[in-house]
Amino acid sequence: MSGARRIEEGVRRPDRVTLRLDGADLAACPGESVLAALVASGARRLRDDREGTARGAFCNMGTCSECTVWVRKGAAAWVRRRACLVPVEADLCVLTHAPEAT
Amino acid sequence: MNASMSYDVAIVGGGPAGMAAAERTIGAGLSTCLIDEQPRLGGQILRQPPPGFAVTGWQSGRLYRAARALLARVERLDAFDFRAGHAVLGVGAGHAEEGGFALSVQPLATGGVERIDARRVIVAGGCYDMPVAFPGWTLPGVMSAGAVQTLLKSPQVLPGGRIALFGTHPLMIVLAEQILAAGGEVAGVHFAQPRRAMLAALGPRLPGVLRAWRPLLEGARGLANLRQAGVPVHFGSAIVRAEGGDALEAITLLRAGGRERVACDVAAMCYGFLPQSDLVRQVGAAVRWAPGPGGWETLCDEGMRSSLPGLYVAGETAGVAGSDVAMLRGALAGVTLACDAGALDEVEGARVAAALRARIARLAPFTAMLRELADPQAYLPEPELETLVCRCEDVSARALDAAIAACAEGDDGFGASAVKLRCRAGMGLCQGRSCEHAVIRRIARASGREAAQVAGFTARFPARAVPIAELLERDAPAR
Numbered sequence: 099m100s101g102a103r104r105i106e107e108g109v110r111r112p113d114r115v116t117l118r119l120d121g122a123d124l125a126a127c128p129g130e131s132v133l134a135a136l137v138a139s140g141a142r143r144l145r146d147d148r149e150g151t152a153r154g155a156f157c158n159m160g161t162c163s164e165c166t167v168w169v170r171k172g173a174a175a176w177v178r179r180r181a182c183l184v185p186v187e188a189d190l191c192v193l194t195h196a197p198e199a200t
Numbered sequence: 201m202n203a204s205m206s207y208d209v210a211i212v213g214g215g216p217a218g219m220a221a222a223e224r225t226i227g228a229g230l231s232t233c234l235i236d237e238q239p240r241l242g243g244q245i246l247r248q249p250p251p252g253f254a255v256t257g258w259q260s261g262r263l264y265r266a267a268r269a270l271l272a273r274v275e276r277l278d279a280f281d282f283r284a285g286h287a288v289l290g291v292g293a294g295h296a297e298e299g300g301f302a303l304s305v306q307p308l309a310t311g312g313v314e315r316i317d318a319r320r321v322i323v324a325g326g327c328y329d330m331p332v333a334f335p336g337w338t339l340p341g342v343m344s345a346g347a348v349q350t351l352l353k354s355p356q357v358l359p360g361g362r363i364a365l366f367g368t369h370p371l372m373i374v375l376a377e378q379i380l381a382a383g384g385e386v387a388g389v390h391f392a393q394p395r396r397a398m399l400a401a402l403g404p405r406l407p408g409v410l411r412a413w414r415p416l417l418e419g420a421r422g423l424a425n426l427r428q429a430g431v432p433v434h435f436g437s438a439i440v441r442a443e444g445g446d447a448l449e450a451i452t453l454l455r456a457g458g459r460e461r462v463a464c465d466v467a468a469m470c471y472g473f474l475p476q477s478d479l480v481r482q483v484g485a486a487v488r489w490a491p492g493p494g495g496w497e498t499l500c501d502e503g504m505r506s507s508l509p510g511l512y513v514a515g516e517t518a519g520v521a522g523s524d525v526a527m528l529r530g531a532l533a534g535v536t537l538a539c540d541a542g543a544l545d546e547v548e549g550a551r552v553a554a555a556l557r558a559r560i561a562r563l564a565p566f567t568a569m570l571r572e573l574a575d576p577q578a579y580l581p582e583p584e585l586e587t588l589v590c591r592c593e594d595v596s597a598r599a600l601d602a603a604i605a606a607c608a609e610g611d612d613g614f615g616a617s618a619v620k621l622r623c624r625a626g627m628g629l630c631q632g633r634s635c636e637h638a639v640i641r642r643i644a645r646a647s648g649r650e651a652a653q654v655a656g657f658t659a660r661f662p663a664r665a666v667p668i669a670e671l672l673e674r675d676a677p678a679r
């Protein structure tokens with residue numbers, strides 16, 4: 099966990115929605131990026147590299163791909179996306195690891 | 201698969217440069233499509249809060265005033281298409297007879313790949329923070345200064361409880377103030393270069409630089425504010441390593457007085473910026489190795505035309521020079537293009553272009569001074585042999601050196617692509633953007649060449665990683 103938090107002073111946000119993150123619920127603001135929601139929740143480790151070493155986001159601007167996750171909206175298929183470019187919305191499921199092949 | 205759409209102009213990038221260009225092409229009556237993978241207009245300097253957020257006094261500082269005025273003007277225009285949330289994967293040749301360009305574009309929300317046709321293209325892709333490898337830099341919590349800044353600006357999220365800044369770029373002062381204003385704690389600002397090196401860059405240019413006094417004043421005021429807030433600001437303080445288990449716990453710095461260990465949950469690096477140029481390289485426009493942090497800046501004439509007819513560049517893609525220059529160059533690209541397309545009277549166009557160029561020239565001394573003052577080359581930390589240089593493919597400095605040594609046996613003039621084939625550095629999801637400059641520098645050092653003499657990775661389609669399944673939905677080019 100980090101000391102990350104949402105800035106509250108002078109900021110009005112829409113009502114939270116619930117994301118499914120790796121099977122657990124996470125309250126997040128619609129419109130903020132999935133990465134911002136993860137960071138605000140205190141999460142820093144987003145994946146493990148080939149050695150099993152923890153990794154996290156680096157650039158928050160779409161260039162490094164370190165934040166790559168799998169997302170699914172409603173009943174659609176899982177797609178691989180950079181979490182810093184995916185806006186939070188209701189009905190969004192996020193996996194930090196590859197979905198099980200079904 | 202959507203039908204192809206056709207425009208007079210497609211502009212890649214909705215930052216200060218792309219917006220300024222769009223304002224001119226739209227003003228000249230050209231049908232214009234502006235494309236950005238971000239959800240809103242503004243680019244990196246003006247990453248807007250999500251729709252539905254209300255933020256009091258958002259980016260109200262003087263440094264942001266001109267860019268904000270441009271953003272407000274462009275947001276009021278309705279005669280153009282803005283494709284937000286669309287990643288441009290490639291720029292290729294257009295129709296066989298009509299010429300022009302075909303852009304492959306991935307709508308991030310719906311997936312697949314669409315084609316956008318345009319007679320002319322302006323690439324205004326901006327720049328990105330120079331990623332610098334040192335022991336522990338892959339720990340979660342070590343990030344770019346831009347990442348911290350854009351988390352503050354857009355979603356209004358403080359990424360850590362104690363944030364340390366290190367590097368060589370004065371943007372650290374601006375960022376430290378933004379962290380404080382957000383109620384965060386700055387664990388220290390560490391300039392790797394000594395203060396005298398910064399003053400030496402400033403001194404000789406002072407008369408010319410003083411014409412752009414505003415940013416200097418803001419910098420000095422910022423430093424004073426940080427001191428008053430009790431934030432330690434050090435010069436000649438170089439990063440050695442980052443430590444932690446599953447995430448960052450502390451960084452260690454080395455300076456004249458000895459070593460210092462600084463506890464922090466986020467450490468942000470700020471060594472300057474590399475031009476975003478994968479699209480122009482992919483389509484074959486000429487580039488050159490940039491001074492300072494390096495990377496590839498696109499060669500262009502005084503009207504922002506690249507070496508490829510019909511392809512223009514603007515903003516940091518043409519060389520990193522800050523948002524004021526980015527806006528002016530964007531406007532210049534738009535005006536030149538409008539003249540070339542016959543949509544703007546030549547005499548009028550030449551008059552406007554000359555005025556824009558004069559304003560760019562006035563900013564040149566400041567840009568040059570900033571580049572020299574922030575130049576990271578003499579202060580880059582050294583990775584250990586086990587440090588990963590390529591983050592995507594987990595290639596260590598040791599493996600990279602072995603590949604470089606193997607390449608050197610066969611051929612003196614080998615470039616980054618040969619090294620990539622042997623050790624996979626640059627083959628990962630980021631398409632080599634993160635490690636290319638480091639690979640080039642290591643090759644240069646090992647073979648006694650200048651970085652500018654080493655060929656980079658061959659830029660390939662797609663410029664952004666796309667799953668194969670989505671690429672297969674791609675339209676066959678129209679014949």
Ligand SMILES: Cc1cc2nc3c(=O)[nH]c(=O)nc-3n(C[C@H](O)[C@H](O)[C@H](O)COP(=O)(O)OP(=O)(O)OC[C@H]3O[C@@H](n4cnc5c(N)ncnc54)[C@H](O)[C@@H]3O)c2cc1C
Nearest residue numbers: 213215216217237243244245288325326346515516522523
């Ligand atoms: C993270 C970050 C923060 C910065 N903050 C400041 C600051 O506070 N003050 C300052 O003076 N300077 C800042 N800079 C420098 C700054 O980028 C510029 O001065 C200014 O924003 C440049 O304008 P531009 O239009 O050239 O590029 P940008 O503003 O970077 O705009 C380029 C746009 O192109 C889009 N793009 C690029 N490639 C693609 C693609 N393939 N497909 C789709 N879209 C694409 C990007 O999403 C981006 O929105 C920052 C730079 C970075 C990287």
Ligand code: FES
Nearest residue numbers: 158162163165182
């Ligand atoms: S954090 Fe770099 S691409 Fe998202």
